Amino acid sequence: MDKKTKVIVCVAAAHILLSMMAMIIHSRKRKRNARRTGITYAPMHERDRTRIEYLNTKIWRDDTCINMIRMKRACFFHLTKHFRERGLLQDTIHMCVEQQVAMFLNTVGHNLRNRLIGTNFGRSGETVSRCFNKVLRAIGELRGELIRPPSLDTPTKIAGNYRWDPYFKDCIGAIDGTHVRATVPRDMEHAFRGRKSYATQNVMAAVDFDLRFTYVLAGWEGTAHDANVLRDALERVDGLRVPQGNSFTYLLVNDNVYGIMTIIYIYILYYHCILGKFYLVDAGYGAKPGFLPPFRGVRYHLNEWGNNPVQNEKELFNLRHSSLRVTVERAFGSLKRRFKILDDASPFFPFPTQVDIVVACCIIHNWVIQDGSDEFIIQDSNWPSNSHATSLVGQASEHAAMVALRQGIADQMWTDHQNYNGN
Template structure:
């Protein structure tokens, strides 16, 4: 047996040894008894059957059940699943189809269900539900550009086919309004999210066409942010709201009249319920407001349909606030997708819609003109009550005062008249005891008095007064009393409140200026600094900002203490043109999930239903003896590998072929015979190459004769 044959047999024996050792080790593990009794669970097949029956009852039964559970009919549901599958935004896995993933997501957003509730009814782990939820949320967001589209420049059919609106509103492309949606935020952020509602909300702006489809959505602004601020933000964004040339949107009285936006007349009847019965319009302005309101009600119907369909945005959600913002945009995308397949019973009919009624939270929907001045509503209520009491008393002076008090909400809508209206309201509120008392004159605040007021509010906060819902009347009266003692002037709590609002507006300007490109902040002097050229250009365009730039900001520390946590900044705002996440958000846990499901599918015991899957480290199944056996087997395999490497036949000398085949005086057969002999004897071949030329021929002859 040659050396090559011996080497081949050695390799076979080594492989057999390694295979035997592995077989022995695996058999030992299989027969080893567990250290403690293991908990057994139901086989996966039974859970799969139960889950499949549940899915069949949901979307393979009828449209009624599908709408009740998934908030859409079967046709748009299956088309949505096929679209997401065809775009490779979602994929079928070994244990979960695209239909199940989408149905799981729709059930969560349609009924505001917790993941643990879905885990119990769908027989999936909480980790699986959470991962599929993120995947579907991202996939739906990728359809945003083709589902939320800009409005058409043609006259809508609803306007063109009605003599009530055509040709007066022929250039109208839709309506814009804001709506408050429940928000769950940490306690330290709640003051900024409390506005006109008694609970924390996010203020969502939306543009809707007359088919009830959203054409633009901006979500994530704090509930205390004003509609006009949110609209300005939408217009300033690169991918924000755009009004087609020569067209306009209908807006309510909370927005200013500007190119592209048409509000109603202020101080005139507007809402549809104000024209009920025989209360017909009595002048051209009321007629315009009636037509305007009957057309703008489209956006309210769209909001009503959205909240009725997806309960997650009409109740307190169970997700981080960033996810809450994404869910609003995803629900708007789904709303447009469903309407693309025809209206269903969730869409409120225009004939049965009751605008400006009490919403689902038991809070009346206020006039948007009053919304624009909601900061003064509590103070103005006292003035109105006093005015009404004076009217019933029959005094002429009291009636005049009542007229002034009733006109305050409308007057507040004009920025120039806002301060005077507030001062007048404050006078009425303070002097409501006497029917003929005249309104109090406007208060003149000095810098010393302003600094004193701010210091007193800071002292109240330092004593533990909570300001997440604003300062209460008792606190305003305390500060007013201190100002009276300090200055000797008569000051009311309402006047203190109005003055505090001015400083709040100043704080908003400071925050915006700090975010200017190229602006630097001096912590020592509390000063916003700009370079000379930048400063001159900015002040030329915004002269009022000169008092806050390149000079110490007056009372900055006090403003930070009072307003620092209650300012709407729009930090989490997202538009309908932005993606709802990225694939990396759920890519990390995918591999772990596949391993767990594969083990369960091969007959291994399933994990407990309450476990969250592959993020937890599993208990090791190897004992100390098994680990020692494994280490010994590893060493044996390494030794066998080293022995095989050492017995490997090395290559012959690279010059052996030339040294033999070009030797003169011999035939090719003789040279080839000698070459084959030296190939089998490495030592002879190496020595032959190193011989002198005079001995090569002799050596070759001896080799030939010996063979």
């Protein structure tokens, strides 16, 4: 090959190389321009309008609002307004606070999966998950505001009612535990599978007589005994607190002096209310300062009048104790009726999130209660009274002061009952 031919070949090769480079650069530029023109919000206005229309059709009528998000329209808007005013949730470019809260309530109200929520609201699964956690944290910030210690005044339900006043005038609520379905790693299931055939978490709560949760402790294993859960609640820095009286009475009763002196101590305990306030609890918690259980081993399903009437002071005490303590069972029943995530199939969230969901549901329950009752609140007249037995397994130890107080109340209650029948 001569020199001229070599020059021609080199020029041709350079031309081809330059042409290929130009084509590559042009192709990349076209792709870059295509991506830039694709990032536009104009087509999303119609989608946002569709999403708002879907939400409006569900929440602007009380019946569809209750069916979808488990609360009335006014209560829902008051809640979203509160989130805005507190700065806990904010509107975004394509999602308002109402949509965020509605997706959360729809999830916990019906135990729906993110995929279904995303389909209904026109959102991706990632958006649904992110909004769920954001709303869950916002609700958790309301815990100190909505789950508050009970009033120390005599409850309205007790005051003036001959069955409970004055015997329980220092009672500030009732405490019980309930089991909520849980999903945990397989190697931990044995600790969470107690009385149920499936894994559960043991949730202890205190409720006042207006069905408001005043304390909630969630996250214990399903096999945990109620007395252990209560002990943990009392030992926590921000745990359960019960206003008590002075130590003079405890000193007297703990001397274990019997006979005529015991009657004097009961008189001091009951008529002067030195022990202070107390909660009604199941027998499994045991009698201790601030916690008053029924008598153990005493029959239940009794009637104060008519068929199968009470025969002694212990049966009468247990009957009235049960009819008053049923408030906490009504609260749990109402909670699980409203939020199916607590009672349906096993949840699909990590266990720490499951614990937070239980507390969040109690907070929302309290919000609904303060905004007025609805169909999910079980009325007292519709709840079967005396429907629970007195457990005799794994009983906690009992404190002499509360045992004496219980006996004193039962004796006075029986005396008044007989005097009324005699007249």
